[in-house]
Amino acid sequence: MTVGSNKNPAASQAPIRRPRRRFCPSFLPEERGSKKCRPVKMILWAVLLLSHCRLGPSGAAAESTGLERIGTCGTRCSQGLHCKVRPDYLFPPQCLAATDALNTSSVFHNISLSTVMRCEGRQKCSLHLRMETVLQLAEPIRGLSICTATAGMMVNCQIFSFTRSSRERMSGSQVEVEHDCTTVSPNQRVQVMVKTVPSYCDITWSGTYDAPDCSSGDLRRHVPECITGRLSYDVNPEKRELSVSVSEMLDDHNYHLRLCYKDFICSGAGPNALIKKEEPVKSATLPYSQPLPCLCIEGWSAVMDAPRVQLCPFKDRLEELWFGVAFDPLEETLSWELVCPVPTGVALCQKRGDGVCVDLPQAFRNVTSGKVAFTEVDPHPQLCMKFTVGSQSWTRCPFADDRFQAWDVVVTRERGHEEAKMMSRVRATFSVGQCVKSAGPAACHITNTHTVHAEKNRAVSLNLTGELCNSCVQVRRLGMKYAATVVHCVELCNQSSPPRSVVVRQTSRDMTWVIVPVGVCLSGIIMATLVLHVLLTVYQRRKQKEHGNEKQTDPALDCVVPALQAHPHGGILVPDSPQCGNAEKANLISQ
Template structure:
């Protein structure tokens, strides 16, 4: 029995395995994917709730001109969907067409005509389904047509008509999707606006979005997905340009395959700096441990080292290992100071992250005593501090210890504490180094500027007094010499005054002006009114010739004082009308002077004799237009406006040649003139002459 049972069981097992293989093989060959519609059919078929006859692939005449009543089909009269058709061992996609029409009030309705068009290939498909005669009619007509075979990627347009045609139809379109297809798209990067312009070709609607590619493509916080219709564009904005920034596109239906493009993934170098900047978070300190978090959306992992910031650089110490836990990097036994930092390196790019300056927990102040330095260390935490004198190396920046190390510790209590530490006074060029010595890594604070002056106040006061006294003495001597220079006569220039005797008041003005030249400017003035005895003895013409030769020998100046009356008298003299009633020169001083000087004024411009002449006129008594053309070859001065130029003209042979000095002296003389009684008297005469000569001329 045992052998017989074994012999029977073996064929049964073999038969069972054979059945399972056949079932699996049948499933592999005949099962159809139902991803498109969730429905599977086994053959083409048509279903209707009335007896019908079917005609396919025929072009039907849909003329509705004979109809008198038009009736609109509702949109839900036609619905189309995709289903899977099993055709032997394979599956095909096809379109199921459902018709549902309420025929109430339509006694002549016989059936329906359906026309379909594949748009891309321009393939036509149609069928007509009609009710058989003598068939009982119903209010609601239903038809299901299985089915029209199609392919993925086709656009199908289906239109429903009534038979007879009531003039209106229902049209539906459907795109045959391919679950394995990925949408294609193009993009343009506009860097200055931080956006991507994305476009898709003709086809179904597509969703596009920006994401950061790590393990998965994570959404941007500032950018949402956008829906793009066929042949349209979308603008996707971003905030930070990272090397793992990608563009992803997928169809709007569920579980669509996705297509992704990462523009910067092949050349991430230029964008690593931005990645490190936005990924490195703030540094935190806790129990002498410095921690920083690297929260990157990209899968790039940097190298993190510890560095000390010094002279604008961060010096890396490679022997110090920074530990990592998850996304956090930390370093133990380190002081809290903004000079102690982390350096992140990735693809030859670096980013330095330092603590905030407000995180510093201790500070030091220096007070200089007579023989030592007193350091005051203010600490917010219990700690130990060290200090020593050192000599700084200018090349390396290191400060080498030159003395013993002095230590001080705080008490183990909470709150701010002040510690006192005394050190010997350092030598010239030395510094004081202060650091926290209870941790492994601490920034060394250098104090190199010391002011010892307040310990020598007596000597400083004596030196200061001597310097001030010396400066005052030098200033006094200089001012005294300058005062003598300003107040002493600058020259002994001989000046012959020539004028027109307009009136008795004008003669008084001429005398006042001559007195000004003599007393204020220190000139030797020759004036006929001051030498009347000689004039009466030898006559006016010989006297004038004699004085003119004397001025020429002494290299002096002939100064002509001009007024409006001088112009009138000069014209009378030129016309030889000196005996007219208007001629007021009783001694003919003006005529004699013009006769003597006439030969010098009628020569060429390069005659050296013209350098010995100068013309002066007072403001209000004369204008430039009142001066004849022959006298315009010589220098003219309007007083008191051109006082500086007049002084410079009279000074041209002295040793005081610098222009700035002459200008300063002229300003001083002008100031002295304004403040003097002679000026006030001279101004008084000028005002009276203005009034008198003005009335006379008018």
């Protein structure tokens, strides 16, 4: 016997691999144990996963987008309970006192209200109120009374009576009653009251229910009261036109389009466009003048009291509101009108050299509509208007182009001496202070202050003391509610440079007012001179032509001078012409 003969023969063999057990659907017995069941199992897992995604965490959202459909409305009671429906009395009898056999606190259970939809076509659906009631049936109760009331409508009551045999059979048990024949409108509030029959004073349930509004996509597609059509648009800024297309509009009806300014109501901003129901392409072009944020496209079907849809393509263009700033130079009033209902903060501010606009004191207004005006305003290029909406701000400077600037400071330097003068277009009084520029964009330390009165269109000296080089002048117009405090600084003077004048914008602007009219007058004179010259030239040519015609018809000019003859001695003979009456002899013109 060899060594190792005592070992178990099975231990030396390779381990036996048993086939995996496959789980196949029980409804496919022929596939059990075969590989063909694996694809089926994978498909089942995929279907289960999809159903979980549809009915899982987002199931509520999915159900909320569509209402339950019913074919016909009706009343349904628990199995074994026979119900009959009839209208309730217009003036119901008074309630009765509850008997000892009734437990007033446990008669009604789980009363629920919901909305269902009944459709007769794709766009012919109506909403119905479904009422589900659980009732503890007792011997004194012969039925239910359900009443509904809406604003402006009469109370509608229905009685659901139980047959004697069925209520005797099911007395003491809970029964269910369901009714869904009450029609409601979108976004309608309904008052519901449930009572027993006969009516017992302490056994009553009441509640309020709000029907879904037209914000639901299901209602906008199928309920006529909610079908507004879907709008889409393209903007052509060059032509200032909106190309509007309409889809999902009410079948067999025309459609209206227009532009309007949205406020409490949408007021028209142009003519309406009518899209005929026969047209294959439902589109129209609407011109606009300004892309305001409250300019909206409004569309509605051509039916009575049709719901309307609005779409505002420029709702984010708030900067378009700040272009209506106006200034009256006679009244010295700066005004602006809010054309869209956007709550806006309006303030006057002074723009510094670093671009920051600092608010003037007591110059802030809150505007929700209409016009805002600031009186006694000194028009200066640094005076601006700031608009604030929420956390955003915009600044407009209506005097930046110097059109209305009333005054300026002129600093001249001649023969090493500097002099500051006030140039004003109006009669006004100014506060003038000499200061030294320090750190910061608006820091200027005042050394002395005095008052200067300026006449209209006359230069007046500011009477500043000391050297103006490397110093500043702070000027503010007095007698105005809103005026900018302007600082004019003189650069470091170079004494070695030839004498020159440092003149600010006012001088060049005044010279422009002189040079432009003179240039226009000279141009007119030159043009008039050229026209007169042309006329004289034409006149002279006409006179010469008439004079030449007279010479040809004069008899004294009819003579013909014979050809010049050469003289033998090298001269040219000019013969007498007896025909011309010339008695002189021929003269010899020697070479």
